[in-house]
Amino acid sequence: MQDNVPATGRGMERSQLERELERLHAESWGWALACCARDRELAEEALQSAYLRILTGRARFDGRSSVKTWVFGVIRRTAQDEARFWRVRHSGTEEATEVADPAPGADATVERLDENAALVTALAGLSPRQREVLQLVFYHDLTIEEAAGVMHVSLGSARTHYERGKKALAERLEERR
Amino acid sequence: MTLPEDDRLHTHFESLRDDERTHVPTFRETWDAAAERARTTPHVRAPIPRIPPVLALAAAAGVLLVVGLVLRSVRDRDSARLFADSTIHVPGVAPSITTWTSPTAGLLRTSGSELLAAPPALHASIVDRVVPAPVQPRGNTP
Numbered sequence: 001m002q003d004n005v006p007a008t009g010r011g012m013e014r015s016q017l018e019r020e021l022e023r024l025h026a027e028s029w030g031w032a033l034a035c036c037a038r039d040r041e042l043a044e045e046a047l048q049s050a051y052l053r054i055l056t057g058r059a060r061f062d063g064r065s066s067v068k069t070w071v072f073g074v075i076r077r078t079a080q081d082e083a084r085f086w087r088v089r090h091s092g093t094e095e096a097t098e099v100a101d102p103a104p105g106a107d108a109t110v111e112r113l114d115e116n117a118a119l120v121t122a123l124a125g126l127s128p129r130q131r132e133v134l135q136l137v138f139y140h141d142l143t144i145e146e147a148a149g150v151m152h153v154s155l156g157s158a159r160t161h162y163e164r165g166k167k168a169l170a171e172r173l174e175e176r177r
Numbered sequence: 178m179t180l181p182e183d184d185r186l187h188t189h190f191e192s193l194r195d196d197e198r199t200h201v202p203t204f205r206e207t208w209d210a211a212a213e214r215a216r217t218t219p220h221v222r223a224p225i226p227r228i229p230p231v232l233a234l235a236a237a238a239g240v241l242l243v244v245g246l247v248l249r250s251v252r253d254r255d256s257a258r259l260f261a262d263s264t265i266h267v268p269g270v271a272p273s274i275t276t277w278t279s280p281t282a283g284l285l286r287t288s289g290s291e292l293l294a295a296p297p298a299l300h301a302s303i304v305d306r307v308v309p310a311p312v313q314p315r316g317n318t319p
Contacts, residue, residue: 020209025204030197044202051211116193118287170182173189 012061020067021051027140031072034135035079038120042079050078065149069142072150076132122172131167132159 012020017135028047050071053059059074061067123131126152129151136147148158228236 021208022204023209026198026201029201030194033197040200044207046200048207048211048214051208052214055211055215111194113196115189116196119189119193134186135190138186138196166182166186169186 015064017054017056017061018155021054021071024068024071026092027068028071028075030139031077031135032079034132034139035076042082046075046079046082049082050075053078066146068140069146069149072136072140073152076150118173122169122176125172126165129153129157129160129161130168134165134169137162 028050029043032043032047032050033040036046050059053074054071059077062071065073123134126134133147133153136150137141137144137172142150144158144162145155147162148155151158153161
């Protein structure tokens with residue numbers, strides 16, 4: 001997969017970096033949403049702040065991982081750093097699960113959105129680590145090893161979170177049926 | 178090889194991803210906003226430098242050492258001053274035990290103590306010690 005090819009050399013030209021970020025933007029948006037409890041406003045702010053860190057050189061790509069896992073790591077760290085201020089400003093919105101409004105009359109869409117909402121709610125009930133690893137593996141198609149790199153945990157720990165999280169999520173989804 | 182359970186989860190997450198991708202803010206919009214923030218806030222908060230634990234410990238030990246030395250020098254100076262106040266100190270010569278007086282001996286000196294220093298002579302007044310008796314002219318002696 002092209003996303004997982006590590007960029008060579010230390011540091012990148014700004015134009016090259018910009019191109020990479022643009023290519024990954026949709027993926028980054030999904031990850032920012034996951035890091036911000038699916039709150040669009042916070043996700044936009046976090047993604048913007050992550051790009052700001054990259055632009056100003058506070059976050060540097062050192063070529064030790066793929067660009068995708070590096071960018072995801074920056075987004076995750078940024079969201080965590082800003083979460084302290086958000087918690088104060090938006091207390092009680094921990095489980096914001098805003099899902100797009102259904103188009104009128106589209107039963108299939110309504111059903112799909114219900115399922116998505118159920119998935120988001122079930123994910124919210126897991127531990128943060130379990131939620132993160134499942135999002136990275138199933139939503140972003142990363143390997144468990146890459147997910148461990150983004151989460152800054154050992155491979156063994158990521159595997160444990162993955163297995164337990166998967167089991168817990170399946171149970172929660174089953175309960176809602 | 179994937180389990181049926183994994184496939185189900187993949188399907189769930191794909192559906193969520195497709196849904197969320199319909200409302201992605203454009204890259205240009207986000208990137209330009211970040212660039213604008215970088216321009217308007219040129220002094221971005223610098224990351225706090227992390228001090229290695231070894232250096233932190235060494236610095237703490239250094240501070241303790243300096244404080245200890247200062248306290249010790251102050252104590253030495255005070256005791257030297259007390260000793261100097263209580264003895265006649267000749268530089269280079271250690272004071273004899275017989276000339277030594279307690280630094281607090283002055284506190285035992287009370288007013289009138291000289292009157293009781295030695296018993297008065299027979300037929301003499303204790304006042305004579307303080308006020309000498311008037312000398313009488315010889316011719317008037319009976």
